[in-house]
Amino acid sequence: MKRVVLTLIAVLVTAVGLLWPVIANAGSGSTDAGVDPVVITDYAADLTLADNGRLTATETLTTEFPGWDKHGIFRFWDVADAADAEVRYVPQDISVTMDGQSVPFEMSSEQGGRFKVAKIGDPDSTVSAGTHTYRISYRVDGTIRDGNPGSFIWRVIPNGWKMQILKSTSTIRFPAAPTSFECRVNDGSPCTVGEPDASTRTVTTGALSPTTGVAVKAGLPFAGPGQDRRPWGVSMDPVLGSSPAVPITAVIISLLTLGAGLFWTRRSREDTPLLPVMFEPPADPQSPKRFLGPAATHFVIHEAMPKKALIATLFHLAEQGHIGLERASSTDWTITARMSASEYAALDGPSAVVMSALGLTARGATFAADGSTEAGEKLKGATDQLTKTTKSWALTTGVLRRSPFEIIGRVVVGVAFVIGALLMALGFVPTIVGLPFAAFMIGGVGLLLAGVGTRRTRLGRQVWSRAGGFERLLSTPSNQDRLDFSAREDLYTSFIPYAIAFDCADAWAAKYRYTTGQEPPDPVWLPGLYYGAGAHGLMSGGTSGLDSFESSLSSSLSAYSASQSSSSGGGGFGGSFSGGGGGSW
Structure with missing residues (x-):
């Protein structure tokens, strides 16, 4: 019975360890609707689409800083596609300049990897008041949607910019003349489409309120080259990784380590001898x-x-x-x-x-x-x-x-638990990478029982x-x-x-x-x-x-x-940040 209880506890701990990124991010989200004091006076996006689906982008942001204690701006990308949960749009080769000069920036992830964040600026210095120009370059693969013909749907200005944008110009260069093209602003305000040449389109807008994006949709004269898909939603990426090969390999290895743990546990048990009734202690x-x-x-x-x-x-x-x-x-x-x-x-x-x-x-x-x-x-x-x-x-x-066989088994179970817990908790690899170690712990948990x-x-x-x-x-x-x-x-x-x-x-x-x-x-x-009446015998009532x-x-x-116990206390605080687009810090 104890072994069953320990096994159930080990399974529960493993399940929590595997899924904690999903649990932790289930309710995350920003409730901050404040307006950023920095203003983007001109937002210029230059996008070049290749026929293999690679999008090369450069965003030039002319900003006006009010002179408060601001270190810079941040830009973040939502890698999920709201219309297709299996697709990811991961920015790569990110580079940033400020006023034509290199500027330090720090990359991080939020909400289990759904948002890739570039925190731009020096935390030890602030940006002077006045006009400053940021240039952000990056590329994203697999942006042409599957189908024949293919299509391109993109937010040339993301929804999550917390700054007010006074005007915007987006230039999209296609590998071939699009068969159709349209633009749309979130709040329904107008956008103007220009056609400098057959394979290029421009989209211009006037002032955009904070958290107001601009999207474009283009029909393409060729079939989509295929997108890199994952058979799970973006929330499961921290668990399963970026390729089906990761969970498949982890599960196969886990079955082997589970079997090894069960075998080790079985070898640790002793067969019960015959127990003829004895009428005195040994x-x-x-x-x-x-x-x-x-x-x-x-x-x-x-x-x-x-x-x-x-x-x-x-x-x-x-x-x-x-x-x-x-x-x-x-x-x-x-x-x-x-x-x-x-x-x-x-x-x-x-x-x-x-x-x-x-x-x-x-x-x-x-x-x-x-x-x-x-x-x-x-x-x-x-x-x-x-x-x-x-x-x-x-x-x-x-x-x-x-x-020695059983003692070594106990040590190995302990080591497997520590390694599995670290792999699942630290977050530098998908949590399923720790499953083979956890599986051995589940199979070998009987080695922790008394007598082993x-x-x-x-x-x-x-x-x-x-x-x-x-x-x-x-x-x-x-x-x-x-x-x-x-x-x-x-x-x-x-x-x-x-x-x-x-x-x-x-x-x-x-x-x-x-x-x-x-x-x-x-x-x-x-x-x-005994005290009182009505009690009979050592083990009866009373x-x-x-x-x-x-x-x-x-x-x-x-x-x-x-007398040995002592009081203890503690405290803590925490918070979270999420969103899309960018702002200042």
């Missing part, structure tokens, strides 16, 4: 005369610590008579050491570190689980030491061995078989008739710590009821079991000693955690 390989404790028994089966490892271990010690549990109040408990030095030395490793962490190494020593920060700190230390020692015990006894990195030895599989069989005894209704609780009065209570470790205490109590027809007995090592003890430990741990 023997400790280090000392066959004693049983494994609850935490170690659970760890051998699942290669993970039980959720209530500390409680199960303390109850196990209490059941053996090594400690006494005394209820000090409805919420507080006192633990008292009852073992001699020799008995302490004979304890298994996990039990010994718990006793040591709680200061219970000498007979008569006590520990108060009273909800205090100090108690919580000791309990936290005991839990950490129990986990560390149990894992170390499994390796030193030869139950487990380290698996170690494998059970032959001895470990034998102990696993016995421990798993014992878990079956406590957690399933099978073999009820073979349990003779009457022959051993403490049989039920002695296995309670293991039932807690396996999280099947209710099932173990139900098995006792079914077998004997009676309520489970109260363990003598857990005093003051306020039980188990609940009280667990609550006491949780209260202490919570107090410690609260």
Whole structure:
């Protein structure tokens, strides 16, 4: 189940990583309708169209700056075609001059690459008041629309200029005389078409308000040469790139890396051995005369610590008579050491570190689980030491061995995640380029589960078989008739710590009821079991000693955690810019 959840999370993270440019740009757009203080007194566009669809353009802008703190102007191009989502018009070979001299400019993209922006001017200096002339040159391929005959539709003055334009002249040179030609201004104001020669047309206008463009449409006497198309809209360009070859290649490689991750994960799993029902815990390989404790028994089966490892271990010690549990109040408990030095030395490793962490190494020593920060700190230390020692015990006894194959797999999954995340997040390549790495992570996410990195030895599989069989005894209704609780009065209570470790205490109590027809007995090592009437048995309703003890430990741990926490804060701001045409800055 954990592997399924992790896989679903990995798939979700990958989907977000792939599509974040689309998500981020879904609601972007400018709401600024202000008029730019810089005025274009004369807008002259010179366009030359080749029969292969290449358009070479030079725009000469005569501007009047008011003398405010302006660094220059900007020009941006909308690469999308509103009438055909598969076509792109990407400006190339952009060059800019100001007053006949070179001027610095910086190119960038907005809204996931839909707009190519040229920010013209020096950020460290401002433009003086008066008249300044900018010349912007560029080329665009694939501008002749498909069809026979072909056609040319173009905005000689883009809609997005935020400056007022006092007059404009656009000259369009065709490779052959157009069969038809017309112009149109956005707001319906007039435009005049001139014909200097058979293959040239001019379009002139008077004053144009900000965000008012001029479009031309020409019929051509030849078929369109074909446009570079992409089978997706411009919003998907940051995801899929500029060519179908990019996503196709990425998907093929991703299938291979997904398979590699799945194979690696499958190789990391161990086949479950036979689990015949066992009527006692497995023997400790280090000392066959004693049983494994609850935490170690659970760890051998699942290669993970039980959720209530500390409680199960303390109850196990209490059941053996090594400690006494005394209820000090409805919420507080006192633990008292009852073992001699020799008995302490004979304890298994996990039990010994718990006793040591709680200061219970000498007979008569006590520990108060009273909800205090100090108690919580000791309990936290005991839990950490129990986990560390149990894992170390499994390796030193030869139950487990380290698996370099699985350890390397974990590292590779981590590296794949980092590389995939960087490729998707940084934006210098289409996000789908990161998919092969993400696919390996999805297939190999099972390598991140507990237990991966170690494998059970032959001895470990034998102990696993016995421990798993014992878990079956406590957690399933099978073999009820073979349990003779009457022959051993403490049989039920002695296995309670293991039932807690396996999280099947209710099932173990139900098995006792079914077998004997009676309520489970109260363990003598857990005093003051209930308050109030109507409660029967350790795991039935009411306020039980188990609940009280667990609550006491949780209260202490919570107090410690609260003392370690600290407040944090932060803030930020953000914004966006979009549009089409240009303005000043």
